[in-house]
Amino acid sequence: MNLYKYVSEAINNKLGFEAKLDVPKNRDFGDFSTNAAMVGAKNAGKNPRELANEYLPLLKELDFVADVSIAGPGFINIKIKDDFILQNATAPKQMVSEKPLTIDMDYGAYNVAKSLHIGHLRTSIVGDTFNRITKFLGHKTFSWNHIGDWGKPMGLIIAWIERLHPELPYFQNDFDPSKPVDYEIDEKELNNYYPQASALSKTDSVFQARAQEIKAKFQAGHPGYFALYEKFLAISLRTMNNTVKRLNILPFDYDLGERNAAKYLEPVEKILREKNMIVEDDGAQIINVKRDTDNAPIPPYMWRDSRGADTYDSTDLAAVYCRKLKDNPDTIIYFTDLRQSLHFEQLFRAADMAGIYPYDKFEHIGYGTINGKDGKPFKTRDGNAAGLDDIIDIANEAVSARVAESGKKLDSETIKTIALAAVKFNDLLHDVKSDYIFDPSSITSFEGKTGPYILYTAVRLNSVLKRAGAQISKPEQFELSTEERNLLIEIMDFERTILSAYENRATDMIANYAYDLCQLTNNFYHNCPILRDDIPENIKAGRLYIAKLAFDTLATAIDLMGLKIPDEM
């Protein structure tokens, strides 16, 4: 049961108006409070406490109310009956939305032939958790991995391979796509090609020009380049798949990126031309998206660069067109780096002006940077920009060391599970918008507010439940201890939290909730022994029931965060 919702509706019915219900920061005040008397006092021409006094008898009539009182300037504090809590607490279940929406989510955005870097971490983790939450609430989602598989890097990589192996048939005029080519690319080598080529292009203008030429021919359908591209694309897709598995995120509904979007450039251009939106400027074709009301200059949207090539701007707009056709979503949400805000503002305006998709149905959730302890973007010990694998490796090493130190013996799968939880929970814990500091040494400690703490709590509960073995059913009335009561109330707050996390696009809410739930659980665990001989049967049954509810609730939260509960730790 969503206790907040239940109580709120009952109170509104009783009072005959919408009273804003709060959960007091200080639990000593009560389970709920409302400032209705303070808000209404002015209109009623009464002082708040006086008005509150008029509401009291009505609220006392509600059958779940144990106590109502007035405090401070006119707050009404409400305490719920223990037995009502015990009898109505339930573990969360997949919900059915009254107004199910179709939502397109764009996250991940992995690149072909470029290993994933630390920036991919947040888009993957936050996007995935938001996707899971949205599904849990009963909405329909489509996740899009908008792969970078069409732009300048493709030209650079092909040019680089040409430089290494100019004799390959891909580069000959008589290339025949039907004949197999005896050439295999090593995955590790492939990951080096782009950085190497990119570096060279900055110092060697001949090579740079060659890469640009190749990019243009490639996009125009050059058969040799395309065959080579297909070869390294296949390797990259496999790598991406491994990443998805390694991060334990849901498989994408679409692994379709720029190349797919490029197919829709033609119909989009037709629309843009009909509306006279494309303007020639300085050799490039641009779309003017500025408005009179802007208080800052908004640069134009680049439809085609001065060499006539597709751009990030054009494929992104075409991608919107494609999604509208395929999914017809109520909303399109992008999870990317905060620094791309201006790009998305431009995209949303362009799409709106073209009548492809309305401005106010787009959302861009920009996340901050993951920094090192020095406050600058996180780097590995050797001073390089950290790759996604580096982060996971660092966490794995730390967990291994911690386990060895404790004398426990855990298999490598369990260690990986714990390490991933450390990284993901830490990421989810922070407000998406703000930068955060990734400190490997605090990951090493695993004390307190960490992923391992969350998992440990679940493992402990699970251990008791397994040991108990007995059938667990709703107990008869028994006197709740403070720990039992607080835990049950938190369990009944799950739905409100998830809804709030969804509405605010704030995945950190679920991480913070999971932590609070764990604290209360460990409190309960410590103070309320279950399987001890001196515990009366009725209390034993009651505590087992509460432990089961806590476990199921925690397990749901853990699942929504994309973590896994190990068997032991």
Place this chain on the structure above:
RNA sequence: GCGCCCAUGGCUCAAUUGGAUAGAGCAACAGAUUUCUAAUCUGUGGGUUGCAGGUUCGAGUCCUGCUGGGCGCGCCA
């Protein structure tokens, strides 16, 4: 220069979107295990919420101005 974002104990972060005595974790110190996993639990100290005004019953939260920091501003994605 213009625009967006941020500033909360020594450190890292919260604060139900305007509510009551600003909460957690780390670090420090003191304690708890004949008992279901001590990666746990309990306690202590630590704050003029960057500065100055304003709005109101009430401000960390909203408005204005400063100071300090991050980011962005046409052919990268």
